[in-house]
Amino acid sequence: MKIDITKQEYRLLLDLLEIAHWVLDAHSTWDKEETKPYTALIQKIYSHAKxxxxxxxxxxxxxxxxxxPTREYEEDGEHRQFIEAFEEDSFWDELSHKLAFRDLIQQEGEVALERMDFMERATKLTEFLSWYEEEFSDNGLTNVRVVKERSNKVN
Known part of the structure; x- marks a missing residue:
């Protein structure tokens, strides 16, 4: 198969590859075996950059x-706006969901929650979720606290 793309489309493809590469490797400090085929394809596409x-x-x-990619492109390329928006949305979404689920388990108990019908569980979870989403929308992390006493190892 041969795909003809313009220079402008190639440039957009590089942005897509940067977004994909971020998802694959942003939080890894080592090469993962399962990402090697993707890395090889990225290298193949990068080889046409000149x-x-x-x-x-x-x-x-x-x-x-x-x-x-150059450091400037990695840090300041147009693709960064999409990565940053995704990470921001993901952070608040994950935080809200994890806390809502934790609170639902604390309120209902794990066994009762497992036995609960889907609609009831979803309704109760949505109540907690809505509360957290509103709280974070209004106050960000201002009211978030870890109540466990800090270790002497923490500054």
Whole structure:
């Protein structure tokens, strides 16, 4: 299969690859075996950067024998706005859901929750979820506290 894309489309593809790469590896400190096929494909696409007019944002490192986005592109490229918006939304969504689920378990108990019919469980969870979403929308993290006493190991 051959796909013809314009230089502008290639540039957009690089943004998509940066977003995908962020999802795959942003929180990893090592190469994961399961991401190697994706990394290989990214390298294959990066290898066309010069001919597609993107040598200013994708560079080849001879020592590592691999292509890399420049630091400026990684940190300030247009794709960053999508990553940052996704992370911001994910943070609040995950925090709300985890706390709502925790509170529902504390209120109902795990066994009762497992036996509860789906609609009742969803309704009760939604009540907690709505409360947290409103709280975080109004106050951010201002009212969030960890009630466990801090260890001497924490500054």
């Amino acid at each position: 001919e597609m007019g993107c040598a200013d944002i994708i560079v080849y490192d001879k020592k590592l024998a691999a292509y890399f």
